[in-house]
Amino acid sequence: MNRKQMYMVLGMMVLIMLIACSKVLFDRTIDIENEFQVAVIMPADSKYELKGVVQGINDNAREKNIKINMLYASDWDKKQLEDTMLEERSIGSKAVFIIYPERFIRNYEEIEIRTYLPALVLNDKAYENNIINAGTAYYDGIENITAEHIKKADVYRLMTGEIDELIVPAEYYMGYYCIDNLMEAFRRNIMGLMLPVGGDYYSSRDIDAIMNKQMDDVCIPILRITRKEVIEGKFHSILEDR
Amino acid sequence: MHKKISIRVWFPAVIVITMVVMVAVVLTVASSYVNDMLYRQSRADMERQSNAVVNAVGRETYRMIDTINNIYYKVIKDNRSSLSVKKQDFVALCNQKHSGIVSISLYDSEGNLLLSSSDYYENPAINKAVFQDVRDNVGKIFFGNPQISFNNGAMNSVIPASCMVDIINNGYIQMGFLRVEFTAKDIYSIIDAYGNTERSYCYLINDKNEIVYHPYQKKLESGIGTEWSLDYIAPDTHYIMQDIDDISWLIGTNNIGYSGWRVVMVNSFNDVHRQELLSYQVVWWIISIMALLIAIIDIVLFHEISSPISNLDEAMKKFSAGDMNVRVPAKGVGELRHLENGFNRMVEHIEILMAEILGKEKEKCHMERRLLQAQISPHFLYNTLDSIIWMIQGKQYEGAEKMVYLLAKFFRIALSKGQDMIPLEQELQHAVSYLSIQGIRFHDKFEVFIDVDDSLNKYLCPKVTLQPILENAIYHGMDGMYGDGEISVRVYQSGENICLEIADNGAGMTEEQVTALMNNKTNEIKIKPTSKGSGIGVANVNERIKLIFGEEYGITVESEPDEGTTVKIVIPRVEKNE
Known part of the structure; x- marks a missing residue:
């Protein structure tokens, strides 16, 4: 190796070191630039009802440094939803989470909607062919659940001893893990992932059948809350959403 | 077999080893000092924050105690009033704005409800056994875990406070229990005001290490994770550093007076001092890179100096072995080049002399x-x-x-x-x-x-x-x-x-x-x-x-x-x- 080559190698090393230093110094900036952005579209009139879901979404998004664009929709048609997805894509959203579209889209059961982003759709029940590529859903164990929400009166009944326990949907849990499912949908480029929610376990009261299942096996996870636990100070945050 | 090591090898090697040892020592000492300094700073910050939360919760509990004392002295011990009159007073107190009182109830010594400000129900949540502790500690107010309470059609989280009292009913005195339910939001808002994040948060526990309030209560109650720091909590005020999954956590526990509650603060040492650690890492890198550069420059410079000398040495050996054609390439600088040129001239001169001979x-x-x-x-x-x-x-x-x-x-x-x-x-x-x-x-x-x-x-x-x-x-x-x-x-x-x-x-x-x-x-x-x-x-x-x-x-x-x-x-x- 002659002197010229030696000095060239030395210069290259200094340059590499400077680049490495710069990378370490500006590491935080890079993190911010790589933030993942997700659009969440939900019915405007279900804000309070979906408080737990939204809280789960926000908490998980904060932990994973995901930016959430929360959109409240009311009385939309197919075009508005599709245009919104296109707009979200243009402003950098990587995926879209649509919560109960049947509650804010007119004639939801009769139309087909094209998704322009990897999408996760949360439905009150299982619908057919209204979201393109819905058949690619990978979430198993779909139960035909009716979204009968636990009301304050049910808590009252529990506290007065009329009933011994309550089965409530773990909406926070659902919102939290829907973000993970959405990330998975993005990773696998699944354009329409239907996640029907609801079921007849409230009406059937077949508690054991539900409880014997693993939480991940049912679309909407449930919580079994006993009066004793409430007296001990547990599940207050869940019950307060009622 | 002992092999003589060339100066061209051992001199740069000694310098590089010395440099590495020095940098390692400096970085180790600096690392220890910086870590210690950051730990002390973090602990001081945590103590300050913890004291602020403890003081705020303490003030709130003191206010509750003060309220209970007022109820006791102004309403329950009022000789003139009957229980029905007292109930009206209770309702009036509950309806006062900013009082924070959800309900006031009186129980007899057996734990049976005598009267309540609420038309609600005889709260079955109130196990008569819970009054046993109150009975054994006359004069002390006990704060219970948060409860769900219904009052006037509203469902609230409340914090119950109970104490033994002398109930005067139309001039007659009987022993009983006073239970006042305060809205929990006032306490919760103090914890929420801390600005909790996943890597820096505080929560409230009772004397049995049960969580009274946690900013991520819903997450915990939904079964997503558990509060791992409960395993590291001591009964007294203390601060510890715990490494879990490559993250150093500073966990502080601070007792709150009157209530028996404690505030637990959990801070990720890495996140709280991220900027400092980043700066420290940058300094570490700069020192390491500088040391590496100095070592490289040193090796290059030494090579520049030693190479002509080594060439001269080789040429001398060949010359002494009789090779008259040997010449040294003039690559050195300054005096070294003079040496090389001098050697070459000397060889040429000797060659001429030899030819003449x-x-x-x-x-x-x-x-x-x-x-x-x-x-x-x-x-x-x-x-x-x-x-x-x-x-x-x-x-x-x-x-x-x-x-x-x-x-x-x-x-x-x-x-x-x-x-x-x-x-x-x-x-x-x-x-x-x-x-x-x-x-x-x-x-x-x-x-x-x-x-x-x-x-x-x-x-x-x-x-x-x-x-x-x-x-x-x-x-x-x-x-x-x-x-x-x-x-x-x-x-x-x-x-x-x-x-x-x-x-x-x-x-x-x-x-x-x-x-x-x-x-x-x-x-x-x-x-x-x-x-x-x-x-x-x-x-x-x-x-x-x-x-x-x-x-x-x-x-x-x-x-x-x-x-x-x-x-x-x-x-x-x-x-x-x-």
């Missing part, structure tokens, strides 16, 4: 050969001239004429235009001329036999090689012979060499005489000198041959007294163009 040495050899030749010719000349004079005096004119002719031929070949080497054919003619002259002089005292391989005539031979040998054969070998002397000359090829063999059947010599003859020391031993020969011719010829062709060539003499002498001259086959 060699030239002088060759000249000296040449002169010596000339001198040896010069020693031969006069002998023969004055002996022959002596013979010619003698023949003229004896009126042998014909013989004298022939001898003069032969002498002229002899000298023409001997001179050979100044050449030292002549073809073997000419040398043999020279020998024949000489023998003819001597034959005339000695009147056929001996016979001559010549046997020559004609193919060897073309090869060169030092001139006047045979004549001195023949001279010795005639003067010493034939001395005392009377017509029966024989001298034979044979020229033949012997391997790669030419052998010129001169033999006589004369008096011969002893071994000592032969040795003396070859060493040119005839004066020291008894070789019979004659007036016509010096006796030094053989040694001279031998020296000449060795000078010209080398030590492996020359003359060997085999002789036996009274038997004769054989002289062998061995020379290489050298052609003229070589």
